[in-house]
Amino acid sequence: MLPVVALVGRPNVGKSTLFNRLTRTRDALVADFPGLTRDRKYGQANYDGFQFIVIDTGGIHGDEEGIDEEMAKQSLLAVDEADVVLFMVDARDGVTVGDQAIAKHLRKQNKKVYLVCNKIDGIDAHSAMADFYSLSLGELYGIAAAHGRGVEQLLEICFKPIAEEYPDVIVPKDVESEDLEHDEIDYDKLPLKLAIVGRPNVGKSTLINRILGEERVVVYDMPGTTRDSVYIPMQRNEREYVLIDTAGVRRRGRIGEAIEKFSVVKTLQAIEDANVVLIVVDARETISDQDLNLIGFALNAGRSIVIAVNKWDGLQNDHKEEIKRELDRRLGFVDFARLHFISALHGTGVGHLFESVEEAYTSATQRISTSKLTQIMEMAQEEHQPPLVSGRRVKLKYAHAGGYNPPRIIIHGNQVKDLPGAYQRYLINYFRKAMGVMGTPIKVEFREPE
Ligand code: GDP
Ligand code: GDP
Numbered sequence: 001m002l003p004v005v006a007l008v009g010r011p012n013v014g015k016s017t018l019f020n021r022l023t024r025t026r027d028a029l030v031a032d033f034p035g036l037t038r039d040r041k042y043g044q045a046n047y048d049g050f051q052f053i054v055i056d057t058g059g060i061h062g063d064e065e066g067i068d069e070e071m072a073k074q075s076l077l078a079v080d081e082a083d084v085v086l087f088m089v090d091a092r093d094g095v096t097v098g099d100q101a102i103a104k105h106l107r108k109q110n111k112k113v114y115l116v117c118n119k120i121d122g123i124d125a126h127s128a129m130a131d132f133y134s135l136s137l138g139e140l141y142g143i144a145a146a147h148g149r150g151v152e153q154l155l156e157i158c159f160k161p162i163a164e165e166y167p168d169v170i171v172p173k174d175v176e177s178e179d180l181e182h183d184e185i186d187y188d189k190l191p192l193k194l195a196i197v198g199r200p201n202v203g204k205s206t207l208i209n210r211i212l213g214e215e216r217v218v219v220y221d222m223p224g225t226t227r228d229s230v231y232i233p234m235q236r237n238e239r240e241y242v243l244i245d246t247a248g249v250r251r252r253g254r255i256g257e258a259i260e261k262f263s264v265v266k267t268l269q270a271i272e273d274a275n276v277v278l279i280v281v282d283a284r285e286t287i288s289d290q291d292l293n294l295i296g297f298a299l300n301a302g303r304s305i306v307i308a309v310n311k312w313d314g315l316q317n318d319h320k321e322e323i324k325r326e327l328d329r330r331l332g333f334v335d336f337a338r339l340h341f342i343s344a345l346h347g348t349g350v351g352h353l354f355e356s357v358e359e360a361y362t363s364a365t366q367r368i369s370t371s372k373l374t375q376i377m378e379m380a381q382e383e384h385q386p387p388l389v390s391g392r393r394v395k396l397k398y399a400h401a402g403g404y405n406p407p408r409i410i411i412h413g414n415q416v417k418d419l420p421g422a423y424q425r426y427l428i429n430y431f432r433k434a435m436g437v438m439g440t441p442i443k444v445e446f447r448e449p450e
Contacts, residue, residue, distance in 0.1 A: 002272055003052045003159070003166045004265055005045070006082035008106070010061055010098045013090045014118040018145035019056040022047050040078050042264045044272075044301065050155045051169060053268050055082065061098045076105060081265045083165075084112050084158050087137065091117040091128040095135060103135040114158050117142045121149060187365035187405065191233065191240035194357055195270040196247070197298075198280035199290055203310040204247035207280060207344035208232075211243070214351075229270045236354060244270045271297060275405065276304045276360050276439070278353065283311045283323055283341070287330050295334055302406040304360035304440040305337050308353060313343035336432055337439050360439025364405045368435060373399040373409060380430040389418040407435075408443040416446035 007015045023043035041056040057078045079085055087106055089099050106113050115137040117129045121144035129140050141157065143150035163169055196204050212234065232243040246267050271277050277298040281291050298305050309327065312320070320341075327339065338356035342349035377399040386394040394415045402408035409431060427444050431437075 001166065001269055002044070003083045003162050003169055004055065004081055005052050005084045005086060005158070006055045006057055006078050007086050007088060008057050008060070008076065008079065008102060009088035010090070010096065010102070013088045013093075014145040015056050015088055016041075018086075018088065018118070018143075018151070019043060019054060021145055021148060021151065022054050040264070042268060044268070044297070047155060048152050050159060052159075053265060055265070060102060063098055063101060079106070079109060079111060081263060082111065083162055084114065085109075086114050086116050086154075086158070088116045088118050089132055089135075091120050091125065091132075091142065092123060094128075094131050099132075099135060103137055107136065112158070112161065113137055114154070115140050116154065118145050120144050121147055185404075187361070191242050192357070192361050193242045193244060193273060193275045195229075195244040195274035195277045196280060197267050197270060197277060197294060199282070199288070202280045202282040203344045204245075204280050207308070207310065207342075207350065208243060208245050208247065210344050210347050210350050229266055229273075239358070244274055246270045267294070268297065271301055271303055274303055275364070276306065276357050278306050278308055278357065280308045280310050280344075283309045283315065287327060292330065295331075295337075299334070299441045302441060302443075304364045304406070305334070306340065306353060306356045306360055306439055307331070307334070307337050308340045308342050310342055310344050312341040313346050313348065336437070356439065363435075363437035364407065364440035366407075366437075367404070368401055368407070370398070370400040373401060373431075376431055376434040377411060377427070379434070380427055383430075384426060386419055386423055389415050394419055402443075402445060406441045406443060407437065408445060410445050410447055412447045412449075414448060417448055419446065 007019060009015055019041060022045040024046075040058055043054050043056075045052050045054045055078045057076065060076065085106060087102065089095070103115075115132060115135060117125075117132055117140055120128065120142040125142050129142055132140055141150065141154045143154055145151065159169055196208060198204050212232070214236075230245040232245055234241050234243060246263075271294075279291070279294055279298065281287055295305060295307070309323070315323070331337075331339070338359070340349055340353050340356065342353065344350065377396055381396050386396065388394075392415065394413065396411055396413040396416060398413075399409055399411045402410040411427070424444055424446075428442050431444065432442055
């Protein structure tokens with residue numbers, strides 16, 4: 001589980017700037033579900049070794065009335081999901097009425113709030129910040145989000161109290177790049193953690209009930225639950241699974257209610273904790289940016305995926321063809337993920353899902369020898385030579401596995417770090433085809449002689 005940090009404040013104080021700095025990605029998940037009236041952005045932060053989920057709650061003026069007030073409240077609901085709230089103000093504006101209103105709201109909540117004065121670059125920070133003590137939120141933290149000044153110190157302070165609760169929050173900086181000892185892990189003996197995710201109403205609960213209702217499935221007692229998802233251990237065809245149920249099937253009474261229960265944080269946590277992510281989309285609705293964002297998030301997190309297009313029952317043939325064309329067009333970037341057309345309601349195609357889940361897991365965890373990887377690398381190099389870098393031809397020497405789940409392939413050679421992204425993508429695709437892996441992202445990294 002990752003800690004959750006919410007950014008709150010008026011428009012223009014610098015929330016997006018800080019968000020982008022923390023996540024360094026354009027793949028932020030934007031919550032545009034029905035029932036959520038304000039845009040919230042969700043991203044995974046990995047900043048100087050600190051890992052967490054960050055929410056940009058969207059701008060709240062603090063002086064909203066009527067319907068706007070309702071929307072502002074919605075926006076602040078994100079605070080409920082957070083472990084830590086960073087309340088951002090603009091050091092150059094001084095305290096505004098809006099800041100006071102937001103502060104009043106935050107003081108009423110039982111949350112750890114840090115008051116962050118942004119834009120302290122190029123001004124007398126001390127005197128500019130002094131004003132904000134009047135908000136009665138305790139200590140002030142000055143930063144310049146645009147330049148990164150003070151950000152690391154801020155994180156160090158706000159993560160101190162929660163480090164015990166989340167032992168993995170700070171990851172040594174070099175862990176990613178080091179070759180880890182994966183060979184001792186026997187993936188076959190571990191239960192396969194399968195997260196079932198998707199927008200509200202796509203049919204997640206129906207699908208989970210269908211899976212659990214199958215005769216061959218043995219469901220065990222539910223152990224402790226984490227945050228909001230329900231973990232359901234089960235056995236199917238000799239293999240142990242843990243279903244990560246983001247829809248809360250076992251929690252809610254009736255299927256078909258609960259848009260308000262949907263939580264992006266819960267979904268992101270479930271993806272984070274899974275081996276394979278089953279992304280459910282609704283055949284009757286065009287695939288949304290939100291669906292694509294979810295897929296992108298899962299792949300970025302290194303998770304294997306399977307895509308289920310649900311509600312495939314009762315559709316006319318030409319409608320089906322049209323849907324398939326649309327999916328082909330929009331899902332081109334994940335052509336390595338299996339697509340299943342299912343009806344959770346009638347059970348059609350549900351059993352076959354597990355074949356692809358197994359395949360994705362095996363693809364992500366199978367061992368591949370150095371000689372095999374080097375051989376594939378050489379074939380790739382022969383078919384398509386690396387480009388010249390500063391007048392010299394880059395030479396790939398050998399390849400070996402740097403880890404699994406997802407597979408990481410380390411390629412050694414001279415000047416390989418200067419290879420363009422296009423060549424790296426070519427190698428990734430080549431390895432994927434040659435190794436016959438489905439459903440899992442692959443990473444290719446380069447090493448040069450010291
Ligand atoms: P948001 O509406 O709260 O998300 O604010 P933005 O992140 O969009 O920032 C609003 C404006 O403030 C933009 O023009 C930013 O470039 C600027 N800004 C953000 N952070 C800083 C900072 O640290 N210093 C200065 N000088 N400007 C900043
Ligand atoms: P969740 O919010 O993703 O858990 O979605 P639910 O499982 O609650 O389903 C939302 C609605 O879609 C309910 O009315 C279901 O009966 C309906 N539904 C789910 N799966 C199917 C399906 O395969 N076909 C059809 N026609 N309707 C479905």
